[in-house]
Amino acid sequence: MTENKDNLEKLIGLSKEKGLKLTPQRMVIFRILSESKQHVTVDQVYKRARVEYPMLSPATVYRNMEQMVETGLLTHLELSGASMRYDTNLDEHHHFVCSKCRMVTDVYLDNIKYSLDESRSQLGKAQINSLDLHLQGTCGECL
Amino acid sequence: MTENKDNLEKLIGLSKEKGLKLTPQRMVIFRILSESKQHVTVDQVYKRARVEYPMLSPATVYRNMEQMVETGLLTHLELSGASMRYDTNLDEHHHFVCSKCRMVTDVYLDNIKYSLDESRSQLGKAQINSLDLHLQGTCGECL
């Protein structure tokens, strides 16, 4: 998987760029993220990381993942009631969540820009930092 | 405020219609909701309700509010990390949340339908039950 390797390089590169220390814990997390599917939870990362780094603390994973969002290495997907999901896909996209199996599907929406325009004009001087369309329903599998 | 009274009547009406019992606890909650601003939390309702009904249990408020969503008397607004907000405004609308003061502002978006179309075509046979645009940023006040 040269793609995974690229992801890993990218994370390490961004990390250095942002001045984050290359601790072994962080390296394990990076590697797991680069090998994982999208939308992973902290717990999923933690459980896999713990295999190679048994003294790893969950708090460290929580801290790191959220910090990676702050520094722009990751995106997080806020699902109320459920655990936070993390996403290495930094392209603008949105999410459909199956309320049955909880699977998350990416959706790419060009037309959303019109809603952003509408929002801007209604919100006046407010500054919009993020726009997130959240779709819920039942996926094909579950139907 | 005849409008409040109408809201209250509406809630009581819907409640009967759905076969919910008119307990005093429920009545207090209904009245508070009909007198409240939008986007209230369970805790806000509970704190106000407790004044007139001191032995009220928070669990009762949680149970009732969520049940009201299920039966269509209310809408809830899921904000991950924060408490659930409840909304008596049943018209289709979306929300802007100020990340500073947490204030919620309603936004009415006609163009969102195009994004729904786009989503449908990308999701294939999945069935979409709800679509929720979540805007974040800094409100005019906080700027």
Added chain:
DNA sequence: TTACAAACGCAAATGATTCTTATTTAGGTT
């Protein structure tokens, strides 16, 4: 190699929400 901010591990704290269980009650039925 030294210094020091950053990062860690651990365990306790938090905070919203849900669940359990025993008790009460609204509202339809004799």
Added chain:
DNA sequence: AACCTAAATAAGAATCATTTGCGTTTGTAA
């Protein structure tokens, strides 16, 4: 008017994701 039963409630324990406090360790820049 007493009666029945499913629904609703109070109280508090339990859950679960996440955060925080704090003493210790460790990259890494000088």
